[in-house]
Amino acid sequence: MQHAAFPIRLNPDHWIDAIFSARAARTGGIVRRAVPWVHREIGRDRFVEEVRRRGFHLVRCGSQYVVICSKDGLKIIC
Helix, strand or coil, X not given: CCCCCCCCCCCHXXXXXXXXXXXXXXCCXXXXXXXXXXXXXXXXXXXXXXXXXXXXXXXXXXXXXXEECCCCCCCCCC
16 A cells, blocks of 8 residues: 555656656755655665756755755855
């Protein structure tokens, strides 16, 4: 039985396209996804590869991946 909050996609490429075609990703905003969902849908390595390929930044905070969809430098304040 699949969990309603995490719909299963049959094709990892479609999943990637959906995430990175979101308005936030296209306009330099923030995209976040649950770690278990990412691991189940495409796997950690593929996700990291896709974020890196775009020149974005990836942070893990608790059970969430946070993608900062900007190629600008990143400075952690606190």
